[in-house]
Amino acid sequence: MYEHILHPTDGSTGSAHVTLQAIDLAEQYGATIHAINVVDTDITALFSGRAETETLSDRGQQAVDSVRKMAEAHDVPVETAVLEGDPADRILEYADEIDADIILSGTHGRSGVRRRVLGSVAERLVRHATQPVLTVRLPETDVTVEDSDQARAIAADALADAGYDATITEVQRQLTVWVVQAETDDEHLLVYLDPETQRTSVID
Helix, strand or coil: CCCEEEEECCCCCCHHHHHHHHHHHHHHHCCEEEEEEEEEHHHHCCCCCHHHHHHHHHHHHHHHHHHHHHHHHCCCCEEEEEEEECHHHHHHHHHHHCCCCEEEEEEECCCCHHHHHHHHHHHHHHHHCCCCEEEEEECCCCCCCCCHHHHHHHHHHHHHHCCCCCEEEEEEEECCEEEEEEECCCCEEEEEECCCCCCEEEEC
16 A cells, blocks of 8 residues: 655654654555655755755754664665755655655644744645645654553563563663563573664663
8 A cells, every 4th residue: 555655854852753653654564764854945045154054954864864763673664865945845746756655744733933834834745745644743752662561561572572481570761771671481681672763672
């Protein structure tokens, strides 16, 4: 049903949640994610120097690189691009260029200038895209593993996938990572879980 998923991103807070939605869809259908960031030329035109424009391009590259890393952690094919122009227009053009099957975009639910900018782009996509458009409300944080029960369940799956029949004995949040301890009949195991990407590492 879906082969090419277009995922515009600006790298703002909560973007990881939207990316995980795109990854989940890609995993279901064996699709490729096309992550793009559009540097708004209306904004860059206000800048007096080239450095400011390059900074926006750098931020755009960081945004799509984040999507790439998350997709690769889930073994999902991904392509990235940083473009310039009017965000909604360029997204729609790019969707046609890659023959996208769906556009998956984030939109803020809170008030303020940021909401108006993202909301305007999302509204134009919904109104003018020839492809289906799925909008996902961005939360206030990029954390996607929010409690120990969720961390325990993900770690249990990771242990089973690694071939271990293990019992989880402790789950702790340590700064930027969840650390899950587990035991088999003859060894002690650690599972490190990234709270944003949900990527796991099993250490024996």
